Amino acid sequence: MSVVVFKEKSRVLAEQYGWPLTSAKGYIDGEVFRKRRKDPPLHAMVGIDDYSEGFRAGYFDRPLTAREFADSGLQEFERCELQDSDRARRQQGDYDQ
Numbered sequence: 001m002s003v004v005v006f007k008e009k010s011r012v013l014a015e016q017y018g019w020p021l022t023s024a025k026g027y028i029d030g031e032v033f034r035k036r037r038k039d040p041p042l043h044a045m046v047g048i049d050d051y052s053e054g055f056r057a058g059y060f061d062r063p064l065t066a067r068e069f070a071d072s073g074l075q076e077f078e079r080c081e082l083q084d085s086d087r088a089r090r091q092q093g094d095y096d097q
Contacts (some may be wrong), residue, residue, distance in 0.1 A: 023054035030058025 033040050033055075044055040047091065059062070073094040 014057065014067075019054070020050045023050040026051035026054030026056075028059035030055040030060075034059045 010021060010024040010028050013019060013027060014021045017024075019027070030040070036064070040055065040059050044052045044059075046052070047055075
């Protein structure tokens with residue numbers, strides 16, 4: 001795969017699925033390693049960054065959604081924490097009256 005095709009494919013995947021560009025690059029790298037039956041690099045198998053998560057999805061031939069990314073998980077956690085704190089304040093307000 002030429003470098004130009006690689007860059008274009010990663011950009012298209014990122015735009016099409018709403019992935020970060022680094023995740024799309026990792027996904028394509030993972031596909032290439034899988035198709036060539038090469039052992040994956042250790043950092044891509046244990047990393048929690050977008051590139052590594054994308055790499056594993058491509059290597060293990062799994063679909064990748066935006067919710068699987070580390071940053072998205074943190075954002076979801078923060079959103080849940082805010083909802084929980086809002087709920088607690090409302091309940092406390094109900095008890096104060």
